[in-house]
Amino acid sequence: MQQIIIVAVVCIVLMALFHLPALKWMSTGFVKIVIGALMLFFLNILSGSFGLHIPINFFTATTVGFLGLPGVVALSSLHLFVI
Numbered sequence: 001m002q003q004i005i006i007v008a009v010v011c012i013v014l015m016a017l018f019h020l021p022a023l024k025w026m027s028t029g030f031v032k033i034v035i036g037a038l039m040l041f042f043l044n045i046l047s048g049s050f051g052l053h054i055p056i057n058f059f060t061a062t063t064v065g066f067l068g069l070p071g072v073v074a075l076s077s078l079h080l081f082v083i
Contacts, residue, residue, distance in 0.1 A: 033058070036065025043072060054079055 012026070040056045047053075054060055054075050063069040 032065035033061050034065070036063065037061040038072070039064050039072060040075075043076075047076075052076060054077060 037056050040054055040060055044053055044056070060075055063075060068075065
């Protein structure tokens, strides 16, 4: 499994080096995912006393990173009403 991940990362880096706009697109996506994870972290700290805890994983961080506040509201409502 680790070999597949290493080969995939090397391929992505090589593609990014030969195609500069792809590097900008990937870096923007990575920054948005990190910001989404930070938003979820602070949400979990602030709403811990209310019983709201949204796990921080790739899916939730991507949702919050790309959608912003509506993503936080969507995940929170899913947690409160479905789970």
